[in-house]
Amino acid sequence: MDTKTLISPQEVFFLLAEKSSQIVIIDTRSPEEYAISHLPGAINIREFFTYLLDDSLTEGLKKLQEYFAEIMSKVGISGTERLIVYEDALNKGYGQSCRAAFLLNYLGCGTVSILHGGYQGWLAAELPTTDKVTKIESSIFRLHPNADIMVTKDEMLQSIDNPAIIKLDVRDRIEWQGLSSSPYSPDFCPRKGRIPNSIWLEWHLLMNSEAQIPMFRSPAEILKICESVGITSDSIVYIYCFKGSRAANTMIALQEAGIQAKNYFGSWNEWSRNASLPIDSRVL
Numbered sequence: 327m328d329t330k331t332l333i334s335p336q337e338v339f340f341l342l343a344e345k346s347s348q349i350v351i352i353d354t355r356s357p358e359e360y361a362i363s364h365l366p367g368a369i370n371i372r373e374f375f376t377y378l379l380d381d382s383l384t385e386g387l388k389k390l391q392e393y394f395a396e397i398m399s400k401v402g403i404s405g406t407e408r409l410i411v412y413e414d415a416l417n418k419g420y421g422q423s424c425r426a427a428f429l430l431n432y433l434g435c436g437t438v439s440i441l442h443g444g445y446q447g448w449l450a451a452e453l454p455t456t457d458k459v460t461k462i463e464s465s466i467f468r469l470h471p472n473a474d475i476m477v478t479k480d481e482m483l484q485s486i487d488n489p490a491i492i493k494l495d496v497r498d499r500i501e502w503q504g505l506s507s508s509p510y511s512p513d514f515c516p517r518k519g520r521i522p523n524s525i526w527l528e529w530h531l532l533m534n535s536e537a538q539i540p541m542f543r544s545p546a547e548i549l550k551i552c553e554s555v556g557i558t559s560d561s562i563v564y565i566y567c568f569k570g571s572r573a574a575n576t577m578i579a580l581q582e583a584g585i586q587a588k589n590y591f592g593s594w595n596e597w598s599r600n601a602s603l604p605i606d607s608r609v610l
Contacts, residue, residue, distance in 0.1 A: 331427070331578060332442040332542065335451040338410055342366060350403055352411045354422045355445070359414065363455040365448060369401050369462060374411070374426035375419070378569055380599065382478040382592035391469055394433055398467035405435050405468050412441035412448070417530050417540040419444075420509065421567075421575030428574040428589055434470025440578065443539045450539050477564045477590035483603065485564055486522050492556070492563045493524035494587075496576045497594065501568065502526045503610040507598060508568050515598040519607035521566065527555050529572040532579035548583040559584050566590040566597070 341349050342365075351368040353360050360370040379390055398405070409430055413423035423440050430438045441448065449455070477485075485491040500506045507515035520526075532548050533540050542548070549559065557563060563580060565573040570591035580587040597603050 329437050329439070331439060331582070333410060333439040334442055335448045335453055338365070338441060338448075339451075339453050341408070341410075346408075348407050350407045350409050352409060352426060353445075354411055354413050354419070354426045361457065361459075363457050365412065365445075366454055366456050366458075367460055368412075369460050371397060371401065371426070373397055374429055375422035375571065377429075378595055379592045380596055382476070382590070382596055383480065386592075387471070387476070387478075391433065391471055394429060395467045395469050398433070398465075400462070400464055402462045402465040403435075403467055404465045405433070405470070407435075408437045408439070409435055410439045410441060413444050415444045415446045415540055416442075416533055416542070416575070417535040419571075421529065421571035421573070424574035424578050425571040428475070428570070428577065428591070432472050432476055432591075434468070434472060443541050447539045447541070475588055477566075477588045479590075479592055479596060479600070479603070482521065482564060482566070482590050482597070486604070490562060492561050493521055494557070494563050494565045494576070495520055495524045495526045495567070496529040496565055496572050497526075497567045499528060501594070502528075504607060505609065508594070515595060517598040517601075517605055517607065519598075519605040521597060522604050522606045524566075524606075525555050527552070527557075527576070529567065529576050532576060542579050542582060545583040548579050549585070552580065552583065552585060557585060561585055563587040564590055566593040568594045 353368040353370045411423045411426040413419040427438045504518045506512040507518045567573040573589045577587045
């Protein structure tokens with residue numbers, strides 16, 4: 327089975343044509359968008375984007391695991407299927423399909439792909455859509471958490487003074503500068519700033535964001551952009567944003583370029599709310 331991370335609309339269409347019961351399409355858009363039209367057979371799981379992790383230690387991760395195991399069971403996913411996730415466009419949803427793919431991989435799903443180009447890419451390819459809601463039978467989802475891809479608060483804290491680990495902030499410029507605490511509103515979180523000793527690379531730069539159908543740049547282009555901020559193919563990178571979405575998008579890009587990366591999923595939402603954690607609060 328082809329298990330590459332990024333999959334084209336045409337490849338998804340051919341997989342659907344095979345009518346395999348082992349393929350599940352997950353739409354991460356809002357329920358309202360899903361109701362208008364979606365990929366044939368797709369199910370809607372918006373929670374992959376909306377869930378906020380406020381504690382990346384044992385209890386918080388257990389809560390996350392149980393929350394999504396219940397959802398997956400309700401929509402009939404056991405974890406053994408070929409899962410394909412999508413959003414509207416890769417530059418508009420703050421990385422929500424990549425966030426879904428990250429969570430699915432973290433939960434233990436072994437075969438997860440992202441529709442490259444998103445729903446807009448599907449429409450541009452003139453492939454069929456539907457407004458029919460897929461009938462779902464419940465199942466039992468088997469958790470096999472993969473801790474290797476998740477950075478916890480404590481691991482990020484321990485890495486601050488370790489030059490061998492690059493702390494990569496991929497938030498929007500206004501957040502990096504310390505002028506806003508989140509993409510939602512300037513004061514959504516109690517503190518503004520950055521994790522100390524982090525470097526900045528705005529997440530959308532690793533995609534051709536201005537194209538009609540935004541997609542990830544080539545591995546060579548991604549590596550060249552990363553090298554401009556000191557990241558090489560030998561680097562170990564801990565990525566953060568506000569809630570792990572843009573970080574997940576960047577993680578995919580770095581992995582495509584052969585760079586080792588992990589996602590600090592709690593990100594600024596967790597870090598900024600804990601007054602005991604250090605921040606660089608200077609306005610840049």
